[in-house]
Amino acid sequence: MKFYNREKELHYLKTYVQLEPNSILFVYGPKSSGKTTVMLKVIEELSKGNDLVFFYYDLRRHATPTKEEFLKIFFEKSDKKYVLNRFEVNLKIWKFGVEEKFNFDESSLNDVFDKIYEGIEAVVRDGKKPVLIIDELQKLKNIYFNGGKSLLNELFNLFVHLTKVRHLCHVICLTSDTLFIEEIYRNSTLENASKYYLIDWLRKGTIRNILKEEGFSEKEINHCLDYLSLPYEIADLIENKKLGISVEETIKQWINIEADKIKYLIKSNRERKKNLLKVLSKFKDKIKVDIEEFEDEIFDDVKFLIENEILFYDVINGIIKPTSVKKWFAIKNVFKK
Numbered sequence: 323m324k325f326y327n328r329e330k331e332l333h334y335l336k337t338y339v340q341l342e343p344n345s346i347l348f349v350y351g352p353k354s355s356g357k358t359t360v361m362l363k364v365i366e367e368l369s370k371g372n373d374l375v376f377f378y379y380d381l382r383r384h385a386t387p388t389k390e391e392f393l394k395i396f397f398e399k400s401d402k403k404y405v406l407n408r409f410e411v412n413l414k415i416w417k418f419g420v421e422e423k424f425n426f427d428e429s430s431l432n433d434v435f436d437k438i439y440e441g442i443e444a445v446v447r448d449g450k451k452p453v454l455i456i457d458e459l460q461k462l463k464n465i466y467f468n469g470g471k472s473l474l475n476e477l478f479n480l481f482v483h484l485t486k487v488r489h490l491c492h493v494i495c496l497t498s499d500t501l502f503i504e505e506i507y508r509n510s511t512l513e514n515a516s517k518y519y520l521i522d523w524l525r526k527g528t529i530r531n532i533l534k535e536e537g538f539s540e541k542e543i544n545h546c547l548d549y550l551s552l553p554y555e556i557a558d559l560i561e562n563k564k565l566g567i568s569v570e571e572t573i574k575q576w577i578n579i580e581a582d583k584i585k586y587l588i589k590s591n592r593e594r595k596k597n598l599l600k601v602l603s604k605f606k607d608k609i610k611v612d613i614e615e616f617e618d619e620i621f622d623d624v625k626f627l628i629e630n631e632i633l634f635y636d637v638i639n640g641i642i643k644p645t646s647v648k649k650w651f652a653i654k655n656v657f658k659k
């Protein structure tokens with residue numbers, strides 16, 4: 323698969339993981355903006371050096387993991403403290419090792435965290451730098467250990483200790499759930515212990531260059547620039563072009579599909595209809611709306627549209643916008659007579 327330019331983001335993340343760990347990094351952004359793809363590219367490019375050991379846990383594939391599943395995802399039975407889990411041409415991903423006799427069923431959260439520590443300390447002893455990455459961390463939200471301890475809350479304590487206190491290991495958490503980022507932002511454990519990095523829509527200049535490279539005409543490019551924002555849209559356009567569907571047709575289809583989805587969501591939530599339309603109407607003439615512009619009585623409806631991936635909340639910058647530019651046109655379409 324082709325990787326489209328994300329130079330600025332790659333540079334930031336590649337530099338970040340090579341600096342001394344001081345805080346937890348939360349990478350967030352609109353749905354499908356390419357957070358995972360960029361992160362995997364970072365791992366791929368830096369795996370070559372053999373100096374960094376990446377523990378990358380992908381929770382995207384799991385619905386909402388149970389405690390048992392979490393343990394299976396994070397650990398592997400081995401006589402080593404850390405083991406190679408995935409090895410592709412340039413991609414090396416590691417897992418924490420636990421001895422054969424380690425009993426997950428009877429283990430407390432402390433036992434489990436000890437194993438994470440042992441793995442990380444073993445990497446450091448080997449003269450390497452561990453980097454712990456969790457993709458869609460919010461999926462661990464409902465896991466509780468003995469004594470009713472919330473795994474996620476305890477993990478945050480562990481992460482603060484690993485980064486800010488002991489500078490042992492980088493911790494990077496990816497999420498497209500911005501309501502979760504909002505909770506984190508207000509979590510006192512993480513105050514002064516976390517950083518945020520936005521992987522946003524592609525910039526217009528980048529889109530122009532990619533389309534040019536892909537052989538699109540100047541007329542096609544100019545048309546696309548008004549509507550494109552996400553990397554996968556480019557792949558879709560290219561494929562459709564090969565299938566004989568023009569750029570204009572594809573974009574028109576996209577907007578119709580998105581508009582139908584929004585209309586359906588409104589229809590199936592009749593009791594919210596008035597408020598949903600009130601929220602969406604703020605986007606009739608502008609693409610970004612300041613959070614302050616939403617009255618308290620419609621804030622639950624704003625949240626509802628965020629949960630349904632129509633809107634994206636950039637909590638750090640205090641703005642709300644559609645999850646993509648095509649979604650913005652779809653919203654405007656809903657109001658067309």
Ligand SMILES: Nc1ncnc2c1ncn2[C@@H]1O[C@H](COP(=O)(O)OP(=O)(O)OP(=O)(O)O)[C@@H](O)[C@H]1O
Binds near residue numbers: 326354358359498553
């Ligand atoms: N730089 C890129 N070059 C080419 N394709 C990309 C790029 N970034 C993302 N994509 C494609 O876009 C789609 C979504 O990307 P990805 O899963 O990385 O996004 P995400 O932000 O992690 O998604 P989610 O919001 O679901 O967590 C994938 O099909 C991926 O292959």
